[in-house]
Amino acid sequence: xxxxxxxxxxxxxxxxxxxxxxxxxxxxxxxxxxxxxxxxxxxxxxxxxxxxxxxxxxxxxxxxxxxxxxxxxxxxxxxxxxxxxxxxxxxxxxxxxxxxxxxxxxxxxxxxxxxxxxxxxxxxxxxxxxxxxxxxxxxxxxxxxxxxxxxxxxxxxxxxxxxxxxxxxxxxxxxxxxxxxxxxxxxxxxxxxxxxxxxxxxxxxxxxxxxxxxxxxxxxxxxxxxxxxxxxxxxxxxxxxxxxxxxxxxxxxxxxxxxxxxxxxxxxxxxxxxxxxxxxxxxxxxx
Amino acid sequence: xxxxxxxxxxxxxxxxxxxxxxxxxxxxxxxxxxxxxxxxxxxxxxxxxxxxxxxxxxxxxxxxxxxxxxxxxxxxxxxxxxxxxxxxxxxxxxxxxxxxxxxxxxxxxxxxxxxxxxxxxxxxxxxxxxxxxxxxxxxxxxxxxxxxxxxxxxxxxxxxxxxxxxxxxxxxxxxxxxxxxxxxxxxxxxxxxxxxxxxxxxxxxxxxxxxxxxxxxxxxxxxxxxxxxxxxxxxxxxxx
Numbered sequence: 001x002x003x004x005x006x007x008x009x010x011x012x013x014x015x016x017x018x019x020x021x022x023x024x025x026x027x028x029x030x031x032x033x034x035x036x037x038x039x040x041x042x043x044x045x046x047x048x049x050x051x052x053x054x055x056x057x058x059x060x061x062x063x064x065x066x067x068x069x070x071x072x073x074x075x076x077x078x079x080x081x082x083x084x085x086x087x088x089x090x091x092x093x094x095x096x097x098x099x100x101x102x103x104x105x106x107x108x109x110x111x112x113x114x115x116x117x118x119x120x121x122x123x124x125x126x127x128x129x130x131x132x133x134x135x136x137x138x139x140x141x142x143x144x145x146x147x148x149x150x151x152x153x154x155x156x157x158x159x160x161x162x163x164x165x166x167x168x169x170x171x172x173x174x175x176x177x178x179x180x181x182x183x184x185x186x187x188x189x190x191x192x193x194x195x196x197x198x199x200x201x202x203x204x205x206x207x208x209x210x211x212x213x214x215x216x217x218x219x220x221x222x223x224x225x226x227x228x229x230x231x232x233x234x235x236x237x238x239x240x241x242x243x244x245x246x247x248x249x250x251x252x253x254x255x256x257x258x259x260x261x262x263x264x265x266x267x268x269x270x271x272x273x274x275x276x277x278x279x280x281x282x283x284x285x286x287x
Numbered sequence: 288x289x290x291x292x293x294x295x296x297x298x299x300x301x302x303x304x305x306x307x308x309x310x311x312x313x314x315x316x317x318x319x320x321x322x323x324x325x326x327x328x329x330x331x332x333x334x335x336x337x338x339x340x341x342x343x344x345x346x347x348x349x350x351x352x353x354x355x356x357x358x359x360x361x362x363x364x365x366x367x368x369x370x371x372x373x374x375x376x377x378x379x380x381x382x383x384x385x386x387x388x389x390x391x392x393x394x395x396x397x398x399x400x401x402x403x404x405x406x407x408x409x410x411x412x413x414x415x416x417x418x419x420x421x422x423x424x425x426x427x428x429x430x431x432x433x434x435x436x437x438x439x440x441x442x443x444x445x446x447x448x449x450x451x452x453x454x455x456x457x458x459x460x461x462x463x464x465x466x467x468x469x470x471x472x473x474x475x476x477x478x479x480x481x482x483x484x485x486x487x488x489x490x491x492x493x494x495x496x497x498x499x500x501x502x503x504x505x506x507x508x509x510x511x512x513x514x515x516x517x518x519x520x521x522x523x524x525x526x527x
Contacts, residue, residue: 151380151382156366156374159364160360160366160371161355161374163334163355164355166334167332167333167349168349168378170379170380215412217365217370
């Protein structure tokens with residue numbers, strides 16, 4: 001009953017809506033990232049976005065807008081340099097990762113006075129999500145949903161075998177650029193909830209839980225959306241009652257769910273996984 | 288293709304290569320490692336632009352079926368046999384639509400042809416090396432291409448599957464041109480119709496029989512062992 005009463009508060013309603021929207025985008029984009037072994041590149045984009053946060057504070061414009069610009073630039077640069085084989089992919093990511101963090105630290109340091117909400121960018125705060133944030137998240141969710149529903153098959157085929165997809169006349173390069181921009185925007189808008197340090201977990205743990213039970217791309221996507229939302233609700237409730245940071249609690253809920261899923265799997269099927277080799281537990285590598 | 292030059296980072300891989308491919312030919316592409324076999328395929332497929340020369344097609348490039356080397360495939364990707372085979376029917380960027388009854392029938396036909404009807408719902412992570420190759424072959428032939436390009440399809444598969452594969456390719460050759468890169472001339476020679484020796488340059492040999500002297504002339508330094516009707520090079524244990 002007390003939980004229902006909480007829903008009367010505006011900030012809780014916002015948090016509820018943000019969790020739902022984030023679960024949808026991260027469930028879909030995360031499945032693409034994990035299946036295509038792009039976890040490391042996503043980490044690079046996430047941390048590169050901190051440069052934009054720092055410049056936002058320094059120049060006095062919304063830090064999240066700066067993060068979005070930096071994330072998209074980092075994503076496009078990484079994709080472009082990888083394609084041209086200018087540098088090894090992991091080296092490009094490492095440079096983007098550290099450059100973004102370095103710029104962020106320098107500009108936050110140079111900003112006179114106190115940088116408000118800096119901790120929420122680093123560790124997330126779902127209860128400080130504003131109506132404006134929600135509109136941005138809603139727009140992104142609609143875009144991601146439309147993109148993946150209408151182009152599900154080409155996305156699946158490109159993710160599985162880019163070269164073959166090219167032989168079938170699918171515009172692989174254009175699709176890769178569009179997808180990496182969606183990855184960058186999803187990461188930036190999820191930073192409001194989970195923070196730069198933790199956002200990668202929301203993009204990977206639900207998919208890994210789902211993958212314990214299924215090996216289907218589409219099913220992993222849907223299951224990840226549901227798992228992400230359930231974990232967000234549990235995390236939100238626990239963080240409220242224990243008065244602890246919401247972002248970290250959501251991630252902790254996901255890890256507990258992952259361990260519970262493992263136990264359920266072992267108890268149900270023994271140590272042998274009936275779905276065969278699991279698909280997404282390898283260290284991330286792109287292409 | 289005429290007078291093709293190709294290079295990677297200033298290193299010349301193919302030089303002045305010319306080749307005419309005739310309908311229903313079955314060309315075995317052989318040559319030493321690093322000789323440019325895969326580069327040749329990439330140029331035909333349009334993955335790589337030659338630095339010089341011209342390539343002309345008598346049909347649309349989307350009518351080429353392609354079976355990549357097995358190690359290019361992430362066998363842990365969450366996708367089923369049926370989905371992989373169905374991907375061979377995709378053409379261009381299309382807004383989501385369900386497969387038509389005709390397309391579904393074609394997918395079923397292909398699954399039957401490559402012997403995977405019973406495994407069609409299985410994730411590729413649960414397949415053996417031979418089953419995965421059959422799945423990829425099914426994908427390559429799903430659109431009934433006019434030309435089929437196979438890059439070392441017999442790597443990491445057992446002898447039984449190897450024989451099945453070549454029997455199937457012979458059958459497919461009745462309706463399509465086949466280009467096959469292989470490291471094992473001995474195994475493929477009974478099935479192919481001609482040989483292309485690739486070692487920076489290309490020499491087309493219009494027969495499946497070749498001797499050491501010819502290989503020397505063609506700049507293809509590989510050993511041949513004679514047993515059975517066709518002299519051939521043996522790189523692994525097999526029954527003549």
